Amino acid sequence: MTEPKTLGLQDQEIIKEETERTRDCHCYIPRTDIYEVNEIIHVILDMPGIDSNAIEITLEKNVLNVKGYAQIPDFDNHTLVSSEYEPGDFERSFRVSDSIDREKIKANYKDGVLRLTLPRAEMAKTRKIEIKAN
Amino acid sequence: MYRRYRIPSVWQEMNQMQQEMSKWLNLYSPQRMESTRAYPAINIWADEESAIIAAEIPGVPKENLEINVTGDTLSVGGERLLDEIPEGARYHRQERITGKFDRSIQLPYTVDVNKVQATYKNGILKVILPRIEAEKPKKITVKS
Numbered sequence: 001m002t003e004p005k006t007l008g009l010q011d012q013e014i015i016k017e018e019t020e021r022t023r024d025c026h027c028y029i030p031r032t033d034i035y036e037v038n039e040i041i042h043v044i045l046d047m048p049g050i051d052s053n054a055i056e057i058t059l060e061k062n063v064l065n066v067k068g069y070a071q072i073p074d075f076d077n078h079t080l081v082s083s084e085y086e087p088g089d090f091e092r093s094f095r096v097s098d099s100i101d102r103e104k105i106k107a108n109y110k111d112g113v114l115r116l117t118l119p120r121a122e123m124a125k126t127r128k129i130e131i132k133a134n
Numbered sequence: 135m136y137r138r139y140r141i142p143s144v145w146q147e148m149n150q151m152q153q154e155m156s157k158w159l160n161l162y163s164p165q166r167m168e169s170t171r172a173y174p175a176i177n178i179w180a181d182e183e184s185a186i187i188a189a190e191i192p193g194v195p196k197e198n199l200e201i202n203v204t205g206d207t208l209s210v211g212g213e214r215l216l217d218e219i220p221e222g223a224r225y226h227r228q229e230r231i232t233g234k235f236d237r238s239i240q241l242p243y244t245v246d247v248n249k250v251q252a253t254y255k256n257g258i259l260k261v262i263l264p265r266i267e268a269e270k271p272k273k274i275t276v277k278s
Contacts, residue, residue: 031229035219044217046230048192048257075186078179085175085190112192112257 015091025072026088030114041100041118047090048112049073055114057107064105065093066114173235174210174259182271184264185241192257193230199259201252206244208263211236243269 013029021027030045047055050068058065068090096102101121108115174189191199193214200211216232219225246266253260 031231032227033217033225033230034227035217035223035225037219037223041226042217044230046192046257048190050256052256073188075179078181078184078186080177081180081185082176082178085177111195111254112190 028088028090030090039120043116045114047114049087052109063093064096067091172237187261189259196254203245206241209238
């Protein structure tokens with residue numbers, strides 16, 4: 001039996017850019033899980049507080065880029081009295097190998113989590129090569 | 135003349151030391167503002183009649199969130215699960231945290247339990263906690 005792990009808060013890494021941002025909020029690097037099952041690579045990114053239509057996913061050359069633009073909440077008449085997190089944008093890039101079928105990359109956003117599936121191309125799937133004995 | 139010269143130089147020295155110190159402190163403290171290390175991170179907005187609490191809890195379906203309000207305390211609990219992958223497959227990278235969490239927040243007033251509203255959208259839980267009528271601040275006019 002393993003003791004259930006109690007969650008602690010992790011620090012959210014902020015992207016340090018050389019150029020200045022034009023948007024008045026931080027840009028974070030989303031924490032990501034990556035695993036591969038049945039020739040499909042799953043990429044899961046925590047991007048809370050982003051609307052699904054404010055997410056941009058682009059694939060240029062070999063770079064898959066994910067951007068999410070936050071909507072900073074504002075409540076009239078209420079003042080912020082305690083703050084432990086700052087809403088912000090998210091951005092992260094991944095290098096995608098040639099063996100990925102670019103046409104079949106899918107994305108799904110639910111409950112603040114973006115899930116990407118990157119299937120390997122038919123051609124690139126590992127083939128077992130028999131060695132002929134002479 | 136001598137004194138006038140000496141005093142600012144001491145202050146300069148002090149200033150320099152202070153700058154040096156804060157530089158080191160900043161190096162070793164996290165980027166974000168210091169806070170309790172409890173999960174989830176919570177922001178609180180308030181006015182005289184209610185408080186709005188927002189928490190970043192991505193990836194927990196709302197059915198799995200447990201929100202309780204008793205008296206002046208709000209508690210939020212749930213569990214972040216790891217995707218189950220078949221045997222043989224492995225994680226190339228695992229940065230997202232998993233596990234159970236349970237956090238309570240005490241408010242400076244009794245909450246009107248019947249009027250509490252909770253929404254969960256895009257991984258952000260928002261709870262509106264109105265103050266009970268009896269504890270709302272009353273304006274008292276001074277008679278002349």
